[in-house]
Amino acid sequence: MDNHQHHESFVKKYIFSQDHKIIGIQYGITSLLFLLFGFYLVTVMRWQLAYPMEAFPLERFVYPLLGIGVILLFIRGLKIGIHSVVGVSLILLAGVSWYVATRDENMPNRIMLPEFYNQLGAMHGTIMVFLGVVPLAVGAFGNYIVPLQIGAPDMAFPKLNMSSYWCFFVGGVTMLVSFFVPGGAANSGWTSYPPLSDIATTGQTLWLLGMVFLITSSLLGSVNFIITIVQLRAKGLSFMRLPFFVWTQFVTSFLLLLAFPPLEAAGILQLMDRVAGTSFFLPSGLVVSGDPLPANIGGGTPLLWQHLFWFLAHPEVYVLILPALGIVAEVIANNTRKPLWGYKSLVYATIFLGFMSFIVWAHHMFMTGMGSTINAFFQITTMIISIPSIVILSAMFLSLYGGSIRINTPMLFALAFLPMFGIGGLTGLPLGLSTSDIHLHDTYYVIGHFHYVVAPGTIFALFAGIYYWYPKLTKRKMNEALGKIHFWGSFVAMNVIFFPMLIQGLAGVSRRLYDGGQTYAHAQSVLYLNEVMSIGAWSLAFFQMFFIVNLFLSIKKGKEVDDNPWEATTLDWAATTSPPLAHGNFAQVPEVYRGPYEYSVPGSDKDFIPQHQQ
Amino acid sequence: MMEIPYTSKPHSETGLYNAKFGIWLFIASEVMLFGALFTAYILLRVGASEWPKGAEILNVPLATINTVVLISSSITMVMSWASLKMNEFSKYKVYMLLTFLLGVVFLVIKFFEYNAKFHHGYFPSTNMFFATYFTLTGLHGLHVIGGMIVNFYFLTIGSKMWNTDKERFTNRIEIAGLYWHFVDLVWIFLFPALYLL
Amino acid sequence: MSVNNVKSHIKVYISIFVALMVLTVLTVFVSYLELSIGYAVTIAMIVAVIKGSLVANYFMHLISEKKVIYWVLILTLVFFVILMLLPILSTLDQVSR
Missing domain, CATH: 1.20.5 (Single alpha-helices involved in coiled-coils or other helix-helix interfaces)
Incomplete structure (x- = not known):
C-alpha cells in the first residue's frame, strides 16, 4: 500500500479515495441525500392526493429544505466538511424543486398536472430503491462494516470499489438530470412497463442509461464483496463464526451478481426500442393516441420485459431486506447481551431464501394471463419462500426471550423492525395467491404491503445501524433524547401513513390514481384517509429533522466514548480503534478464536468475550 | 500496517488469488446477461409469425471467417500467457500483438458486414430479425472492444509490470485471457443462432 | 505450473484449435444441407456446446479448476x-x- 499516506492530496484522500471506509461514508452521504430526495418527491405527491387540484403551497415545501441547508452550511463557521456538502446539496435541492415546480409544464398556477404526478411517482420508486436503500444498505454499511467485521485491511479490490461508487454517482446524477429534459423525468412507474415506457418521453431514455450505470456499479460491488468475504477473512474466522451481518451481505452479493444482468439485458433491449426503432417490447397492431404505429413496428412482446424485470426485481426485494436483517441481528444480540437464538438456522434460512428468491418472480405477473400450471408453480414457490422468512423472524423474536435488554435508540429501531417487517411479510401472502391477487393486484394494498417491508422495515433497520455504528466513525454517540424523539415520531407517522393504505386497497382503490380516487366509485368510503396519510407523511418529514440535526450535531457535540462503547464482541468494535486506522484498519493482524456472539458466557468475568480473545 | 492478502499468491483454502476468483464471478454475471438475451431471442422467435433463415440474408462466409479469426485470437491469447509462464517475454509480446490485431480484423470484417446491411436498407428497425441481429452482435462487438482495450494496455504501458512483479503480471494476462476466451465462447453460440439457423 | 508442464499444454492448445476449426466447418456445412428446423437446431446447438466446452475446459482451464x-x-x-x-x-x- 501507499507508503506516503501523509502526503496524500485532498482529492485522493476524500474524493477519489480507495479506502473502504471513506467510500462507505461517500455511499452513506449520497444515499441518505437520495433517500431524502425520494421522500421529498412523495411529500409533494401527497399534497395532490389529499387536496386534489388545489394550488400547491410551494413555499411550505421549499423553505424548510432551504433553512436546514443554510443552517448546515454555517453550523461550523465556513469550515468545509460533510455538513457543508450536505448543506449545499439541500440548498441546491430547494432551488431545483422551486425551478421544477414553477414550470408551466409541471404545475401551471401551482396545480399539479397528471404528467408531473406520474414523474414524481416513477422517480420516487426508482430513487428509493436503486439510489437510496440499496446503496445505503450494501454500499455504505457493507463497505464500511464488512472488512472490519472479518478482520480485513480493506476490500479485495480498492480501485474497483472506488469505480463502483463513481458509477453509482454518475447513474444518480443521470436520474436527476432527467427532470430537466423535455417531457420531464421517466413517468412509466418504477417498473417501466412497455409498451407505455417504449413510447414515453425522453426522460425514460435517461432512466435506462442511469440504470445501466447503477447496474454496473452493483455488479462491480458484488464481485468485490464476495471475494472479500471468501478470501480476506482473518485467521480462525470460519464461515460459521461470521457475524450474521456478513452472511446477509454475502448472500445479497450473489443476488446482485446473478439477478441484475437480466435487467441490464432488458434495459439494453428497451434502449434499442427507444433509440434504434426496434420493437422488442411492442406488440403488433398498437395504436397510440389514435394513430396506428408504422407497419414495421410490432412483433414484440411486453411480457418479455416483465419477465426480465421481475427476474431482477424480486431478488431485489431480498437485497433490500437481507442487510437490514443483518443489522437488526447485530443490534439485538448486542443489546440483549445473549447469543442470537439459532445462529445456524438463521444462516441456512438466509441461503435458502436467497436461492428461492430466483424462482418466485412471476407472482408479480398473475394478471398477465398465465395458465394455471405456471400459476400453481409460482404460488407454491411463493408460499415456500415465506418459510425461511418466518424462520429468521422467529429466531430474532426468540433471541429477545430471557435477555436483559438495554433500551437505547438503535435497539428501539431494531425492536420496532420486528413487528413492522412481520406485518409487511404477512400482508404479502394474499398477494402470492392468484385468487386473492385478482382483487388486490395494483391497489393501494400492494403499496401498503411493500412499504411496511421497506419503510418501517428496512429503513428502520438502517436507522438502527446508523445509531449503532455512529461511534465507530466518530468516537461519539448520537444524542439519545433526539434519537428517541426521532424514533417515536417516525414509528407513529409510518403507521399512520401505511396502515390506511391497506384499508384503501382492500376497498379496491387503484394505486395510480392521480386525484386520490375522487372520481372513483370504489374509493368514496375511504377517501377521508387520503388526508390522514398525507398528514402522516408530512409529520414523518418533520421528525426526520431531529435525525438530520442529531447526525451533524453529534459529530462534535456527541458524548465521547471509548473504542467499544456497546461492549460488542465482533472484530469491528473489539479489535480496532474508532475510527479505524486510515490504511489497513488493524494495528495488529487479528486472529479469531470463537463465535460472533459470546455474550454472558457463564464463568466469564465480563458479560462479553471478543472474537479475537484467546 | 496490513496489506491486502492474496493479490498474487493463492489462498490456502480456495486455491485462488483474488483477481482470478473475481473474473470468474464477473463471467458468471456475463453468462446471465447473455442468457437473458438468448431467452429474449428464443421467445421472440417462437412467437414470430415468420422468421427468415439467417443464411439467406446474412453473409455466412464472412461470419465464418470471423469465427476463425476469433478462435485464432483465443489460441494466440493463451499462447501469450504460456510464453510468460515459460519466461519468454519477447514471445509474449508477439502473441499479444497478434491477439490484438486479430481483434482488429474481427471488427473490420464486422464493419463491412454492417455497412453492407445498411446499404441494402437493413436497419435494426427493419424487422425483428435484424433487431436481434444488430443488438446481439453489437453488444458482442462492444465486449470485443472492451477486451481489446485491456489487451492493448497489457501490450504497452501495462507490460512494465513484468520488470517489477513477474508473477502478478502473468496472472493479469491469465485474467485478461479468461475474459477474452469468454467473448469467443459467446460468439460460438451467436454464430449458429443468428447466421445458420 | 512448471515449464515442461506448459510445453505439454501447448500441444493440447494446438489440437483444441484444430478441433474447433473442424467443428466450425462442420456446422457451416450442415447448415447448407437444408435439414428441417428441428434437426438443424439440435445439430447446431450440439456442435456449439461441444465447441464452447472445449474453449471453457482447455483455453480457460476449467477442466483443472x-x-x-x-x-x-x-x-x-x-x-x-x-x-x-x-x-x-x-x-x-x-x-x-
Whole structure:
C-alpha cells in the first residue's frame, strides 16, 4: 500500500479515495441525500392526493429544505466538511424543486398536472430503491462494516470499489438530470412497463442509461464483496463464526451478481426500442393516441420485459431486506447481551431464501394471463419462500426471550423492525395467491404491503445501524433524547401513513390514481384517509429533522466514548480503534478464536468475550 | 500496517488469488446477461409469425471467417500467457500483438458486414430479425472492444509490470485471457443462432 | 505450473484449435444441407456446446479448476436454466393460446 499516506492530496484522500471506509461514508452521504430526495418527491405527491387540484403551497415545501441547508452550511463557521456538502446539496435541492415546480409544464398556477404526478411517482420508486436503500444498505454499511467485521485491511479490490461508487454517482446524477429534459423525468412507474415506457418521453431514455450505470456499479460491488468475504477473512474466522451481518451481505452479493444482468439485458433491449426503432417490447397492431404505429413496428412482446424485470426485481426485494436483517441481528444480540437464538438456522434460512428468491418472480405477473400450471408453480414457490422468512423472524423474536435488554435508540429501531417487517411479510401472502391477487393486484394494498417491508422495515433497520455504528466513525454517540424523539415520531407517522393504505386497497382503490380516487366509485368510503396519510407523511418529514440535526450535531457535540462503547464482541468494535486506522484498519493482524456472539458466557468475568480473545 | 492478502499468491483454502476468483464471478454475471438475451431471442422467435433463415440474408462466409479469426485470437491469447509462464517475454509480446490485431480484423470484417446491411436498407428497425441481429452482435462487438482495450494496455504501458512483479503480471494476462476466451465462447453460440439457423 | 508442464499444454492448445476449426466447418456445412428446423437446431446447438466446452475446459482451464469456481458456475448454470425455461414455459402456458 501507499507508503506516503501523509502526503496524500485532498482529492485522493476524500474524493477519489480507495479506502473502504471513506467510500462507505461517500455511499452513506449520497444515499441518505437520495433517500431524502425520494421522500421529498412523495411529500409533494401527497399534497395532490389529499387536496386534489388545489394550488400547491410551494413555499411550505421549499423553505424548510432551504433553512436546514443554510443552517448546515454555517453550523461550523465556513469550515468545509460533510455538513457543508450536505448543506449545499439541500440548498441546491430547494432551488431545483422551486425551478421544477414553477414550470408551466409541471404545475401551471401551482396545480399539479397528471404528467408531473406520474414523474414524481416513477422517480420516487426508482430513487428509493436503486439510489437510496440499496446503496445505503450494501454500499455504505457493507463497505464500511464488512472488512472490519472479518478482520480485513480493506476490500479485495480498492480501485474497483472506488469505480463502483463513481458509477453509482454518475447513474444518480443521470436520474436527476432527467427532470430537466423535455417531457420531464421517466413517468412509466418504477417498473417501466412497455409498451407505455417504449413510447414515453425522453426522460425514460435517461432512466435506462442511469440504470445501466447503477447496474454496473452493483455488479462491480458484488464481485468485490464476495471475494472479500471468501478470501480476506482473518485467521480462525470460519464461515460459521461470521457475524450474521456478513452472511446477509454475502448472500445479497450473489443476488446482485446473478439477478441484475437480466435487467441490464432488458434495459439494453428497451434502449434499442427507444433509440434504434426496434420493437422488442411492442406488440403488433398498437395504436397510440389514435394513430396506428408504422407497419414495421410490432412483433414484440411486453411480457418479455416483465419477465426480465421481475427476474431482477424480486431478488431485489431480498437485497433490500437481507442487510437490514443483518443489522437488526447485530443490534439485538448486542443489546440483549445473549447469543442470537439459532445462529445456524438463521444462516441456512438466509441461503435458502436467497436461492428461492430466483424462482418466485412471476407472482408479480398473475394478471398477465398465465395458465394455471405456471400459476400453481409460482404460488407454491411463493408460499415456500415465506418459510425461511418466518424462520429468521422467529429466531430474532426468540433471541429477545430471557435477555436483559438495554433500551437505547438503535435497539428501539431494531425492536420496532420486528413487528413492522412481520406485518409487511404477512400482508404479502394474499398477494402470492392468484385468487386473492385478482382483487388486490395494483391497489393501494400492494403499496401498503411493500412499504411496511421497506419503510418501517428496512429503513428502520438502517436507522438502527446508523445509531449503532455512529461511534465507530466518530468516537461519539448520537444524542439519545433526539434519537428517541426521532424514533417515536417516525414509528407513529409510518403507521399512520401505511396502515390506511391497506384499508384503501382492500376497498379496491387503484394505486395510480392521480386525484386520490375522487372520481372513483370504489374509493368514496375511504377517501377521508387520503388526508390522514398525507398528514402522516408530512409529520414523518418533520421528525426526520431531529435525525438530520442529531447526525451533524453529534459529530462534535456527541458524548465521547471509548473504542467499544456497546461492549460488542465482533472484530469491528473489539479489535480496532474508532475510527479505524486510515490504511489497513488493524494495528495488529487479528486472529479469531470463537463465535460472533459470546455474550454472558457463564464463568466469564465480563458479560462479553471478543472474537479475537484467546 | 496490513496489506491486502492474496493479490498474487493463492489462498490456502480456495486455491485462488483474488483477481482470478473475481473474473470468474464477473463471467458468471456475463453468462446471465447473455442468457437473458438468448431467452429474449428464443421467445421472440417462437412467437414470430415468420422468421427468415439467417443464411439467406446474412453473409455466412464472412461470419465464418470471423469465427476463425476469433478462435485464432483465443489460441494466440493463451499462447501469450504460456510464453510468460515459460519466461519468454519477447514471445509474449508477439502473441499479444497478434491477439490484438486479430481483434482488429474481427471488427473490420464486422464493419463491412454492417455497412453492407445498411446499404441494402437493413436497419435494426427493419424487422425483428435484424433487431436481434444488430443488438446481439453489437453488444458482442462492444465486449470485443472492451477486451481489446485491456489487451492493448497489457501490450504497452501495462507490460512494465513484468520488470517489477513477474508473477502478478502473468496472472493479469491469465485474467485478461479468461475474459477474452469468454467473448469467443459467446460468439460460438451467436454464430449458429443468428447466421445458420 | 512448471515449464515442461506448459510445453505439454501447448500441444493440447494446438489440437483444441484444430478441433474447433473442424467443428466450425462442420456446422457451416450442415447448415447448407437444408435439414428441417428441428434437426438443424439440435445439430447446431450440439456442435456449439461441444465447441464452447472445449474453449471453457482447455483455453480457460476449467477442466483443472478449483472447487469454488465449479460451485459458482453450477449455481450460475442453475439460474441460467431457470431464466431460459420459465419465461418460455409461461408463454406456452398463456391462456390465450
